[in-house]
Amino acid sequence: MPSIALRYSPVSLASALVALLVVVYMALIAVAMSYAALTVEFAESVRSQEAAVAKLEAEYLARVNAISTSDYRAAGYVKPIAKTFVAAPSGTALR
Secondary structure, three states: OOOHHHOOOOHHHHHHHHHHHHHHHHHHHHHHHHHHHHHHHHHHHHHHHHHOOOOOOOOHHHHHHHHHHOOOOOOOOOOOOOOOOOOOOOOOOOO
């Protein structure tokens, strides 16, 4: 009874091995390309989110500046003449 090694010629075994390695190499290239595409997409999304945050931050700072530099007397507000404090019971849960 012939052994398994004698049934197949070394050339056919080497050809099968080369074909398998080519398929594995193509799969690795596909994985690397998809990883690169995902990385680029993630970087673009981070950039767009940073731009949105920067826009909101600029709007916030502009509003804070407008409030800080407002002239309340020109808007008709005056300083209070007297301050009155009202005594009230404690607002905590423990009474």
